[in-house]
Amino acid sequence: MRKNIVAANWKMNLDRVQAISLVDEIISNISIKPSTQVILAPSYLYLYKVSKKCNDIENIFVAAQNCSSEDNGAFTGEVSVNMIKSCNADYVIIGHSERRDKFNESNNELEIKVKKALDTGLKVIFCCGESLEQRNQEVHFKWIENQISESLFTLSKKQIRNVVIAYEPIWAIGTGVTATAKQAQEMHFFIREILLARYDKDISDNISILYGGSCNPTNARELFSQQDIDGGLVGGASLSADNFLAITNSF
Numbered sequence: 020m021r022k023n024i025v026a027a028n029w030k031m032n033l034d035r036v037q038a039i040s041l042v043d044e045i046i047s048n049i050s051i052k053p054s055t056q057v058i059l060a061p062s063y064l065y066l067y068k069v070s071k072k073c074n075d076i077e078n079i080f081v082a083a084q085n086c087s088s089e090d091n092g093a094f095t096g097e098v099s100v101n102m103i104k105s106c107n108a109d110y111v112i113i114g115h116s117e118r119r120d121k122f123n124e125s126n127n128e129l130e131i132k133v134k135k136a137l138d139t140g141l142k143v144i145f146c147c148g149e150s151l152e153q154r155n156q157e158v159h160f161k162w163i164e165n166q167i168s169e170s171l172f173t174l175s176k177k178q179i180r181n182v183v184i185a186y187e188p189i190w191a192i193g194t195g196v197t198a199t200a201k202q203a204q205e206m207h208f209f210i211r212e213i214l215l216a217r218y219d220k221d222i223s224d225n226i227s228i229l230y231g232g233s234c235n236p237t238n239a240r241e242l243f244s245q246q247d248i249d250g251g252l253v254g255g256a257s258l259s260a261d262n263f264l265a266i267t268n269s270f
């Protein structure tokens with residue numbers, strides 16, 4: 020059975036004191052069902068501290084928000100998968116639309132990042148999503164298929180099992196406009212179909228596919244009740260412990 024997952028993407032928010040106080044509030048109030056995993060993705064700067072705090076709590080994990088496609092060397096300001104792993108992180112988010120759009124990350128570069136992360140023993144939350152223009156032009160299914168096939172489909176069956184996919188339509192991120200449960204379910208079903216075509220039923224049935232984009236305590240339950248939606252990747256609403264905890268309890 021695939022896991023339900025709620026992941027908090029804090030993006031470039033919270034100073035050190037605020038981040039630690041948020042993690043403290045979350046871990047002192049959380050009660051996680053055995054079938055659910057909670058993942059916190061703070062800034063790199065607080066990864067180690069947050070992972071130490073979450074260490075003893077079952078089913079709570081820590082993710083970096085990005086990683087370098089290089090191993091080490093003269094890449095000022097970059098952070099390697101080994102550095103992330105050495106901070107006790109479990110996951111890394113790769114291919115967020117903000118990285119693709121603002122930092123020009125291509126499907127090919129993301130493929131390199133995914134492989135490096137998996138080789139280091141990190142799990143991957145791989146993001147995909149279309150723009151409003153692409154949806155209006157009805158090319159969104161093809162776009163998502165390209166993003167996934169170009170970055171993930173050279174992975175072996177063993178490797179792909181350590182990938183979680185997050186479908187985040189760009190038009191729903193930070194806008195307050197959520198995809199309807201029907202729109203999200205339709206895309207998640209499509210993603211499962213392309214996984215089935217490339218791999219096999221066991222893999223397509225067992226990969227968790229998360230929805231992201233203005234997910235909040237009011238819409239989470241309806242989204243998560245869809246057959247192919249296994250949880251959420253949450254931005255804005257994850258910056259409040261109350262809102263985030265309500266979303267983790269929405270299964």
Ligand code: 13P
Nearest residue numbers: 028192193232233254255
């Ligand atoms: P919001 O929940 O703020 O729309 O952000 C979603 C997101 O980008 C998570 O990665």
